[in-house]
Each structure stands twice: as structure tokens, then as C-alpha cells.
Amino acid sequence: MIFDFAGLAQGLLLALFATATVVSAHPGEAPPTPREIAAGKLYRRSAQTQYNRCNGSHQSLQRRHAVNTQVHRRQKLLEQLRAHATRRRSGSDYASDVLETSHVSNRTDITSNSTTSAVFANSTDACVLQPEVTIGPYWVSGELLRSNLTDEQPGVPLYLDAQFVDINTCDPVPDLYWEIWNCNSTGVYSGVVASGNGNVEDESNLNTTFLRGVQRTDENGAAQFQTIFPGHYTGRAHHIHVVAHINATLLSNNTLANSADTGAVHIGQ
Ligand SMILES: *[C@@H]1O[C@H](CO)[C@@H](O)[C@H](O)[C@H]1NC(C)=O
Ligand SMILES: *[C@@H]1O[C@H](CO)[C@@H](O)[C@H](O)[C@H]1NC(C)=O
Ligand SMILES: *[C@@H]1O[C@H](CO)[C@@H](O)[C@H](O)[C@H]1NC(C)=O
Ligand SMILES: *[C@@H]1O[C@H](CO)[C@@H](O)[C@H](O)[C@H]1NC(C)=O
Ligand SMILES: *[C@@H]1O[C@H](CO)[C@@H](O)[C@H](O)[C@H]1NC(C)=O
Numbered sequence: 001m002i003f004d005f006a007g008l009a010q011g012l013l014l015a016l017f018a019t020a021t022v023v024s025a026h027p028g029e030a031p032p033t034p035r036e037i038a039a040g041k042l043y044r045r046s047a048q049t050q051y052n053r054c055n056g057s058h059q060s061l062q063r064r065h066a067v068n069t070q071v072h073r074r075q076k077l078l079e080q081l082r083a084h085a086t087r088r089r090s091g092s093d094y095a096s097d098v099l100e101t102s103h104v105s106n107r108t109d110i111t112s113n114s115t116t117s118a119v120f121a122n123s124t125d126a127c128v129l130q131p132e133v134t135i136g137p138y139w140v141s142g143e144l145l146r147s148n149l150t151d152e153q154p155g156v157p158l159y160l161d162a163q164f165v166d167i168n169t170c171d172p173v174p175d176l177y178w179e180i181w182n183c184n185s186t187g188v189y190s191g192v193v194a195s196g197n198g199n200v201e202d203e204s205n206l207n208t209t210f211l212r213g214v215q216r217t218d219e220n221g222a223a224q225f226q227t228i229f230p231g232h233y234t235g236r237a238h239h240i241h242v243v244a245h246i247n248a249t250l251l252s253n254n255t256l257a258n259s260a261d262t263g264a265v266h267i268g269q
């Protein structure tokens, strides 16, 4: 499965996440062995090759339609965010201060003049989801189906739009439940009290749900979240955890019956 991911951060303007490799572990988690790292690399390379074959084949019609829809959707969101940010920054020269400054992405082919399809339809920006990777100690079951995960946490607002594509059929994957979680701007995860996760004395953090949630993909395999840009904590690059739940059942209280230990899941970050 491939996961095409665009993140729009207010203030940062645009961050594209390329394939992420697990290079280090969370506290309490064994780091991957060299054999696992090599197997992961091989998997991602062959999946990417298979995905690139979708381009131009007879199977690609639906995919192309989905990409066009996706470019249009992301362009609309970007326009809304730009208008909003321009209003908020009426005192400064937004165009030269922000739009022409490179933030985060190492893509040198993007300028403030790039077309939205060059920015949003680049298949080399897709991430491969491996069938199973360790879910890690900071996953919490029973998160709510909701798009805005902010829960009043201060930080740089981050808008995520992802499309899931089955590399075997080249079709988008509808009705997939996309779950994400990330730490807050000072590097602490909600719902967990553990050494290495903020103040271990603060048991009230067990009751928090910030920056965690689930969304269901639409007919284009797409779904969106609003969160905040993940902060830093020791030993890791900034990252967002991702789980794709397939064949999950939504309960009447808006949580998934199919948790990470049942049914098919794809895990990454
Ligand atoms: C996909 O096909 C289009 C049109 O044929 C081409 O311009 C583009 O470079 C191809 N992309 C990849 C990743 O092969
Ligand atoms: C950009 O960064 C990604 C992730 O670190 C890396 O895989 C890629 O090679 C870089 N691309 C360039 C053109 O430097
Ligand atoms: C964008 O286009 C304008 C008008 O053609 C040009 O003056 C400007 O230098 C371009 N900016 C970049 C970053 O390419
Ligand atoms: C896609 O991105 C790669 C680098 O990430 C860049 O070299 C390439 O020119 C881009 N293709 C398009 C069509 O924008
Ligand atoms: C998301 O929730 C935060 C509060 O947690 C709020 O400030 C923000 O406006 C909400 N975003 C949208 C798009 O409603």
C-alpha cells in the first residue's frame, strides 16, 4: 500500500513528507536489527517500483481521476490557508517573508510559482506502508473518529491530506480507517504516563486525547486531519505515527472495534 501525504502547516506553508525509515526506537522499544532494516528497504523499493508502474497503464484511469481530485482539493485548502494567513499577517510582507522562504522540504524544484500539480501530484513523494511494523508503546486504543485533533494544544497548525493507493490494483482505497498520533510541541504524547514522556508524576495525562484520532477515507482513498506540528524529544527526528486499519468496524461511540491487534493493519511513521 502506498500513502501519498501532503502536510500544510500555517506559517511553514508547505511540508512534504517523503518516505520515512525507522532509524531509532522509542523508549522501551528494541531498535530494528540490520536484517529488518535491509528487508524494509527492499520492500519499499519494490513497492515503489510497482506503484510507478500504475502510471500510464490501463489501470491508471481511476488513479488519474483521484489525483486530479486530490490536486484540486489540496489547492482549495492551500488557498483557504493562504487567505487566512494573509489576514493574520496583514502587518508583514507575507509574500516575501513566508512564501519565498524555504521551510523544511529539501525539494529544490519547488518555488512560490510552482503549479499545484507539480507540488501535489508527484508520486516520488509517496510513502510505502509495510504490512507490519512494531506499533510502539505510545499507541492508545479506542481513539475517536474526528478530523480536528488539536484539543487546544498550542503550536503550529498542521493540515494533513493523504491518499491511500493499493499498489496491486492501482486503485485508491476507500473505507480505510487512517489513524495518526504525534507528540505536542514540547514532545509529550497524550494518554500515556511513562518515563521519557514528559512528567511521569502527572497522572492526569492519562486522560488526555490531544493529537490522536482516526479518519475514514472517501471514494478517492483520501482523508484529512488538522493537528499541530510535532515537537522534538530525545533520540528521534520529528515524526507522526500512522496506522491504516483495513476492514475495521466503527462502533456507535465513534471508535474502532478493530484495534491494532485484530484485523489487517499497516503501520509506519
Ligand atoms: C507519469 O506519466 C506522466 C505522463 O505520461 C509523466 O509526465 C510523468 O513523468 C510520469 N511520472 C512518473 C513518476 O513516472
Ligand atoms: C530529501 O530528503 C529525503 C529524506 O531525508 C532524502 O531521502 C532525499 O534523498 C533528499 N533529496 C534530496 C534531493 O536531497
Ligand atoms: C515567479 O514569477 C515571477 C513573474 O514571472 C518572477 O518575477 C519571480 O522571480 C518568480 N519567482 C520565483 C521564486 O521563481
Ligand atoms: C518530483 O520530485 C522530485 C524530487 O523529490 C523532483 O526531482 C521531480 O522533478 C519532481 N517531479 C515533478 C513532475 O514535479
Ligand atoms: C481545531 O480545534 C482548535 C481547538 O482545539 C481550534 O482552535 C481550531 O480553530 C479548530 N480548527 C478548525 C478548522 O475548526
Ligand SMILES: *[C@@H]1O[C@H](CO)[C@@H](O)[C@H](O)[C@H]1NC(C)=O
Binding pocket: 153, 154, 184, 185, 186, 187, 188, 189, 198, 205, 208
Ligand atoms: C504537552 O503536554 C504535556 C502533558 O499534558 C503538558 O504538560 C505540556 O504543557 C504540553 N505542552 C504545551 C506546550 O502545552
Ligand SMILES: *[C@@H]1O[C@H](CO)[C@@H](O)[C@H](O)[C@H]1NC(C)=O
Binding pocket: 203, 204, 205, 206, 207
Ligand atoms: C480521569 O478522568 C476520570 C473521569 O473524569 C476521573 O474519574 C479520573 O480520576 C481521572 N484520572 C486522572 C488520573 O486524572
Ligand SMILES: *[C@@H]1O[C@H](CO)[C@@H](O)[C@H](O)[C@H]1NC(C)=O
Binding pocket: 246, 247, 263, 264
Ligand atoms: C476484508 O474483508 C473482505 C470481505 O470480508 C475480504 O475479502 C478481504 O480479504 C479483507 N481484507 C483484508 C486485508 O483483510
Ligand SMILES: *[C@@H]1O[C@H](CO)[C@@H](O)[C@H](O)[C@H]1NC(C)=O
Binding pocket: 142, 251, 253, 255
Ligand atoms: C466505545 O465502546 C466500546 C465498546 O463498548 C468501549 O469498549 C469503549 O470504551 C468506548 N469508548 C469510549 C471512548 O467511550
